[in-house]
Amino acid sequence: MRTAPAAVREHDRDLAQRAASGDRGAQRELFTAQRGAVHHALFRILGNNRDIEDLVQDAFFEIFRALPSFRGDSTLSRWCQTIATRVAYLAISRRRPMTVDLALVEDTVVDDADTERQVMLREATRRLYAALERIEAKQRVAFALAVVDGRSLAEVAELTDSTVIAVKTRVWRARKDLMKRASKDALLSSYLAELGGGSHERA
Amino acid sequence: MSEHDRLGPPPIEPLSDVAWSRIERGLWSRMDAATSVIEPRRPRRWIWLAAPALAAAAAVLAFGGDGGRPAVEGTARLVSGAAPTTLSYGDVHVALDAESAVVMDRMKGAVLERGAAWFTVAPRGDRAAFVVTAGDTLVRVVGTKFRVTRSGEEAAVQVEHGTVEVQFRGATARVGAGEAWTSRQPTAVTAARVAESEIELAPAPAAVPDRSPGGRAPALTAPARPSSVDRNPAVRPDRPPSGTRTVPPTSARDADAATYHRLEQLEVRDPRAAIDGYLALSRQSPRWAEPALFAAARLSADRRESRARYLIEIYLTRFPSGANVDDARKLLDHYSSQGAHK
Numbered sequence: 139m140r141t142a143p144a145a146v147r148e149h150d151r152d153l154a155q156r157a158a159s160g161d162r163g164a165q166r167e168l169f170t171a172q173r174g175a176v177h178h179a180l181f182r183i184l185g186n187n188r189d190i191e192d193l194v195q196d197a198f199f200e201i202f203r204a205l206p207s208f209r210g211d212s213t214l215s216r217w218c219q220t221i222a223t224r225v226a227y228l229a230i231s232r233r234r235p236m237t238v239d240l241a242l243v244e245d246t247v248v249d250d251a252d253t254e255r256q257v258m259l260r261e262a263t264r265r266l267y268a269a270l271e272r273i274e275a276k277q278r279v280a281f282a283l284a285v286v287d288g289r290s291l292a293e294v295a296e297l298t299d300s301t302v303i304a305v306k307t308r309v310w311r312a313r314k315d316l317m318k319r320a321s322k323d324a325l326l327s328s329y330l331a332e333l334g335g336g337s338h339e340r341a
Numbered sequence: 342m343s344e345h346d347r348l349g350p351p352p353i354e355p356l357s358d359v360a361w362s363r364i365e366r367g368l369w370s371r372m373d374a375a376t377s378v379i380e381p382r383r384p385r386r387w388i389w390l391a392a393p394a395l396a397a398a399a400a401v402l403a404f405g406g407d408g409g410r411p412a413v414e415g416t417a418r419l420v421s422g423a424a425p426t427t428l429s430y431g432d433v434h435v436a437l438d439a440e441s442a443v444v445m446d447r448m449k450g451a452v453l454e455r456g457a458a459w460f461t462v463a464p465r466g467d468r469a470a471f472v473v474t475a476g477d478t479l480v481r482v483v484g485t486k487f488r489v490t491r492s493g494e495e496a497a498v499q500v501e502h503g504t505v506e507v508q509f510r511g512a513t514a515r516v517g518a519g520e521a522w523t524s525r526q527p528t529a530v531t532a533a534r535v536a537e538s539e540i541e542l543a544p545a546p547a548a549v550p551d552r553s554p555g556g557r558a559p560a561l562t563a564p565a566r567p568s569s570v571d572r573n574p575a576v577r578p579d580r581p582p583s584g585t586r587t588v589p590p591t592s593a594r595d596a597d598a599a600t601y602h603r604l605e606q607l608e609v610r611d612p613r614a615a616i617d618g619y620l621a622l623s624r625q626s627p628r629w630a631e632p633a634l635f636a637a638a639r640l641s642a643d644r645r646e647s648r649a650r651y652l653i654e655i656y657l658t659r660f661p662s663g664a665n666v667d668d669a670r671k672l673l674d675h676y677s678s679q680g681a682h683k
Binding site for chain 2: 177
């Protein structure tokens, strides 16, 4: 795990203290600085922006409530993403799985190679998150952050407040489950392989 | 998949500036509300006095309460989904429309984050006026029943009985029983009876872009007969005729009309939620079932959902002589011809 430079840590601690004391200016500064990181973590786990506004709001509400406990051991950005990850986990573990028709493949009008790639990416993403909807919440979070977002196992362990071994196991189980679900879906199967979550992944 | 064919990681879709301001506004409202309810801890003996009262309140709610929803006294954030909901908050009753959100606070009154709600406020007596905030609009109440509608930064107020004082960007207007006010014309208070002029915040003519291939803005009041697919040159032959618009009932004065119009506005922002809302409306409102079900089918076809054909068939079965039956048949023909080509 990389350690944040001393100047960054000092700035983060100072901003957190001011925001925790109720300084609205500091709270706005923190919100503006971290909103991208929080949205990124939530979007990666959820896969779309549907319902995400309420979750971003929930995440920042929790962040501001927890600010007095921020010690500056990690960067403020990482700390905020840890809370956002928890909020996303709670959201997906509470809701029922969505019904998604994986069999429907639409005809697409293609003008050029890039358009085709975009359409394929959108479809592959849709199928990936439809499959992720069906696996256990902790596995989904671990897979989304480690494989889809490309974070290290150690970073995911920090974000999910668990051990590297536990994250590795969750990713392995998620990959196994997803590959099983993708066995009759060539696009999803090859996309999982490309992301490093499929059968062709490095050991 | 070769290196050339690599798709890359799923892109992160950014949120719009409007969405961020909505989040920020809601967040500060919650923060303010949370701060204001921090009170010193009371002696524990009150628990023994409160227990019978809580039991009695629970019994009232269970057997005679308003839909079984508990009364709330602390800070509460109420968010409705596809169906409307209600909340009793002290002596204030809130009937929240579908797809709306409100924060209720004992000290600060109510903050309408989005959507619309009816507020029934008991006479305040010596207490401070109850205030509803909707963006830059402040509605100050002594005791009355009134409705506040919010769409982005715009707000509208209509009063059933009593009088409210509306403050908007430095200007103040008094709105009495049977009168309405909107932030589009902050200096004018409409004298028309509420029953005769249900005000709704429709998007301004060019404010909300219509993404349908037909390019027409969503219909806001009972429209004329929708133009057919044939008259819409922008419709691609390989896509369902999404230019069709639903023909709602002639009268748009009931409560479900408000829901319907709001769902029309929601179509652009969140079509999936709009479809869910239309389907819910078609189940709960006999009067609006026909246009709502067709709207769900039409929008579903726009989005090329697999259930679109199924919804159209249900529509034609339930409403064989409905106002939108011609358009429904055209949509169905389109699907049939697509199936024949495959």
